[in-house]
Amino acid sequence: MSNIDYSSKIPNNVNLQDDRTLQRALEGWLPNYLDWWQDMGPSGSHGFDVYLRTATSTTPDGWATFGHVKMPDYRWGIFLAAQEAERKVNFGEHKGEAVWQDVPGEHRANLRRIIVTQGDTEPASVEQQRHLGNTAPSQYDLRNLFQVNVEEGRHLWAMVYLLHKHFGRDGREEAEALLERRSGDADNPRILGAFNEETPDWLAFFMFTYFTDRDGKFQLNALAESGFDPLARTTKFMLTEEAHHMFVGESGVSRVIQRTCAVMKETGIEDPAELRRLGVIDLPTIQRYLNFHYSVTIDLFGADQSSNAAIFYSSGLKGRYEETKRTDDHLLKGDGYKILEVKDGALVEKEVPMLNALNEVLRDDFIKDSAGGVMRWNKVIEKAGLSFRLTLPHKAFNRHIGTFAGIRVSPDGRAISEAEWALNVNDWLATEADRAYVASLMGRVVETGKYANWIAPPPIGINKQPIDFEYIRFN
Numbered sequence: 031m032s033n034i035d036y037s038s039k040i041p042n043n044v045n046l047q048d049d050r051t052l053q054r055a056l057e058g059w060l061p062n063y064l065d066w067w068q069d070m071g072p073s074g075s076h077g078f079d080v081y082l083r084t085a086t087s088t089t090p091d092g093w094a095t096f097g098h099v100k101m102p103d104y105r106w107g108i109f110l111a112a113q114e115a116e117r118k119v120n121f122g123e124h125k126g127e128a129v130w131q132d133v134p135g136e137h138r139a140n141l142r143r144i145i146v147t148q149g150d151t152e153p154a155s156v157e158q159q160r161h162l163g164n165t166a167p168s169q170y171d172l173r174n175l176f177q178v179n180v181e182e183g184r185h186l187w188a189m190v191y192l193l194h195k196h197f198g199r200d201g202r203e204e205a206e207a208l209l210e211r212r213s214g215d216a217d218n219p220r221i222l223g224a225f226n227e228e229t230p231d232w233l234a235f236f237m238f239t240y241f242t243d244r245d246g247k248f249q250l251n252a253l254a255e256s257g258f259d260p261l262a263r264t265t266k267f268m269l270t271e272e273a274h275h276m277f278v279g280e281s282g283v284s285r286v287i288q289r290t291c292a293v294m295k296e297t298g299i300e301d302p303a304e305l306r307r308l309g310v311i312d313l314p315t316i317q318r319y320l321n322f323h324y325s326v327t328i329d330l331f332g333a334d335q336s337s338n339a340a341i342f343y344s345s346g347l348k349g350r351y352e353e354t355k356r357t358d359d360h361l362l363k364g365d366g367y368k369i370l371e372v373k374d375g376a377l378v379e380k381e382v383p384m385l386n387a388l389n390e391v392l393r394d395d396f397i398k399d400s401a402g403g404v405m406r407w408n409k410v411i412e413k414a415g416l417s418f419r420l421t422l423p424h425k426a427f428n429r430h431i432g433t434f435a436g437i438r439v440s441p442d443g444r445a446i447s448e449a450e451w452a453l454n455v456n457d458w459l460a461t462e463a464d465r466a467y468v469a470s471l472m473g474r475v476v477e478t479g480k481y482a483n484w485i486a487p488p489p490i491g492i493n494k495q496p497i498d499f500e501y502i503r504f505n
């Protein structure tokens with residue numbers, strides 16, 4: 031099961047050749063996908079040979095082979111993690127029953143919605159990132175961008191496979207619609223807010239892959255617990271790909287910080303304006319980018335109280351992060367969870383039924399996980415002997431979904447007036463001027479082993495290759 035058949039038109043480990051109808055349907059979708067990739071995939075990349083990893087098995091150890099692949103001839107395929115024998119539903123009202131191999135009729139609409147919402151984020155991020163290849167700071171970074179892009183494309187395949195195999199005609203229609211929506215389009219946008227934002231420069235890209243791909247990690251982990259076994263198996267394998275995306279983000283931000291700190295140390299300059307004259311990204315600007323991407327990303331978890339979240343859990347469709355490692359009853363009836371609300375101008379805790387607060391539970395797990403990278407970024411600053419520290423803003427800061435939508439909260443968690451917000455917002459969120467400055471640094475570096483001035487080279491290359499390896503042959 032773990033071995034992947036690359037001899038068929040659509041590489042897969044799901045014995046696609048045994049289901050001719052499904053195979054034909056997916057082969058019918060393939061050219062539409064390739065058209066979408068031509069239109070919306072990385073601009074100007076056609077004909078490049080890119081050092082990419084390709085999945086060759088779905089076992090956690092050594093699933094990938096590396097080699098130069100001509101864009102856009104990457105082989106997108108359908109790969110599910112191995113089936114676990116006798117797997118049971120681990121939570122909710124069906125707890126203890128055998129997992130479903132087919133969609134249970136009563137949960138069909140909810141499952142379709144979950145799969146479409148996840149699927150929609152995958153092509154969205156490719157669309158958001160499509161122009162970044164024109165300004166890559168090195169071949170190494172360009173290669174990482176393309177790796178992330180082709181794998182987001184593959185994640186779309188993962189969801190489209192489920193729609194085609196398990197949802198009949200409306201599944202096929204949803205699969206078409208996934209290729210029709212466009213990130214940021216006024217008439218036909220992507221489903222979730224953060225996936226309609228622009229990713230205009232490489233600092234935004236690194237923040238996006240650190241924070242927003244991490245949202246992916248948490249959503250996929252929750253779906254990997256699903257009682258619908260095909261969804262659990264496909265998301266389980268997606269998670270192994272996702273890890274690299276977050277690595278690209280964390281190490282990318284870290285290298286920007288490292289370079290800035292090196293210049294600060296070398297020159298003794300701390301003033302942002304003067305540092306900008308030296309062509310590096312000052313730390314307060316990095317903080318403002320962080321504040322933006324973090325706050326936009328935590329909105330993705332949805333409203334802090336949600337009856338849908340309760341239904342998805344109780345029906346066994348979507349679990350919690352690391353559901354099976356938790357020691358409670360996995361039913362959660364009668365359990366409470368503390369969420370925040372604004373009362374008399376202050377943020378106060380209030381206990382609500384946990385089942386209704388499962389979006390908040392997942393958001394809080396995400397927040398804990400996000401803090402790790404920020405701590406490691408601060409280590410880079412500390413090592414340079416500088417006193418500046420990056421922080422995650424308060425979770426109520428700059429929110430547009432749930433209790434805090436429309437309420438002004440400072441990064442340190444005080445409910446504030448509109449006037450105070452207006453006075454300070456340029457210190458808290460990346461401004462037009464910040465973005466224009468960062469954009470001014472973006473210029474394409476194509477020479478093998480060269481890195482742009484605003485970012486440090488990585489400590490090691492991809493797949494243990496040297497950092498001056500020829501990651502891209504531009505031809």
Ligand SMILES: [Fe+2]
Pocket residue numbers: 152181182185246
């Ligand atoms: Fe993805």
Ligand SMILES: [Fe+2]
Pocket residue numbers: 182243246272275
């Ligand atoms: Fe990703």
